[in-house]
Amino acid sequence: MRIGQLAEQLGTTPNAIRYYERSGILSAPRRSANGYRAYDERDAERLRVLVGLRQLDLPLAQAAQLSSLCADGRCAEVSEELRSAITDKRVELAKRITELRYLDQRLAHLDGRLVTGEPPKTLITIGKEDCP
Amino acid sequence: MRIGQLAEQLGTTPNAIRYYERSGILSAPRRSANGYRAYDERDAERLRVLVGLRQLDLPLAQAAQLSSLCADGRCAEVSEELRSAITDKRVELAKRITELRYLDQRLAHLDGRLVTGEPPKTLITIGKEDCP
DNA sequence: CCTTGACATTGGTGCGGCTATAGGGTCTAC
DNA sequence: GTAGACCCTATAGCCGCACCAATGTCAAGG
Numbered sequence: 001m002r003i004g005q006l007a008e009q010l011g012t013t014p015n016a017i018r019y020y021e022r023s024g025i026l027s028a029p030r031r032s033a034n035g036y037r038a039y040d041e042r043d044a045e046r047l048r049v050l051v052g053l054r055q056l057d058l059p060l061a062q063a064a065q066l067s068s069l070c071a072d073g074r075c076a077e078v079s080e081e082l083r084s085a086i087t088d089k090r091v092e093l094a095k096r097i098t099e100l101r102y103l104d105q106r107l108a109h110l111d112g113r114l115v116t117g118e119p120p121k122t123l124i125t126i127g128k129e130d131c132p
Numbered sequence: 133m134r135i136g137q138l139a140e141q142l143g144t145t146p147n148a149i150r151y152y153e154r155s156g157i158l159s160a161p162r163r164s165a166n167g168y169r170a171y172d173e174r175d176a177e178r179l180r181v182l183v184g185l186r187q188l189d190l191p192l193a194q195a196a197q198l199s200s201l202c203a204d205g206r207c208a209e210v211s212e213e214l215r216s217a218i219t220d221k222r223v224e225l226a227k228r229i230t231e232l233r234y235l236d237q238r239l240a241h242l243d244g245r246l247v248t249g250e251p252p253k254t255l256i257t258i259g260k261e262d263c264p
Numbered sequence: 265c266c267t268t269g270a271c272a273t274t275g276g277t278g279c280g281g282c283t284a285t286a287g288g289g290t291c292t293a294c
Numbered sequence: 295g296t297a298g299a300c301c302c303t304a305t306a307g308c309c310g311c312a313c314c315a316a317t318g319t320c321a322a323g324g
Contacts, residue, residue, distance in 0.1 A: 004271065015311065018274095019310075019312095023310095034320080035319090056242070083243060089239055097229055097233065100228060110188070111215060146301085150302095151282060167289085168300085192280075
């Protein structure tokens with residue numbers, strides 16, 4: 001399996017895969033005679049896990065650690081760590097969503113002021129008024 | 133006014149302000165005898181606008197442009213451009229929030245599987261099951 | 265055989281918006 | 295006189311790739 005096919009299968013890009021390899025996250029695959037990376041099923045599986053974890057938006061470093069644990073057959077530990085990571089992530093997500101919603105409110109409010117009022121002489125007060 | 137005080141007033145950092153200056157976004161302020169940056173009220177006001185716009189999460193370049201327009205007394209134009217920027221931003225925000233909520237759902241679902249099931253042999257299917 | 269076009273390779277820089285650090289100088293208070 | 299809080303410049307680092315150039319390699323069609 002070549003890098004392009006693999007990337008497409010997993011919903012990532014050749015560049016990303018090479019980047020993982022460069023950064024030591026992924027072990028270098030076999031090369032075929034022409035020098036192309038040739039991935040076997042084990043490589044692919046490992047990468048699948050990594051990509052899966054990244055799609056959960058875990059930091060690359062953590063995704064790397066977990067996928068390597070998993071590759072070592074220590075999936076029970078992965079499961080535990082993953083649960084804790086998920087919890088943290090969800091807390092973070094909740095916070096982030098709240099922030100974004102608050103920002104949206106402020107934008108809506110400011111928009112309203114810009115529409116109804118005359119153009120403000122200054123924008124100094126942006127985001128300070130009326131939105132605690 | 134020295135850089136530290138100004139930064140604190142505006143809820144930013146000295147380093148960030150110096151960065152704006154370095155990148156040509158902010159004109160360099162007067163220096164006092166000891167070489168410290170000395171900001172007057174005009175400087176401060178301009179920066180206040182910039183920071184305000186950044187707090188609305190506009191891209192720095194755009195915030196810079198608008199704050200400079202504003203400093204030139206062309207606030208009417210700012211108002212128009214800002215309205216359009218706000219609209220765009222809100223669209224983007226809505227999308228982002230949806231994404232984050234979807235991610236949260238997937239995390240919750242995966243967490244459930246990790247709790248109830250035995251540890252999975254592989255994590256291959258992460259994020260692929262049951263979440264269309 | 266030759267061309268065409270789609271892949272691949274290495275090695276590098278660029279992005280945004282700062283933050284952090286190193287290695288100094290300067291002011292104020294005790 | 296010295297401790298601590300502030301300031302200066304200059305540089306490196308962060309994240310996770312995306313993108314670029316210059317070059318090599320392959321399969322299919324004429």
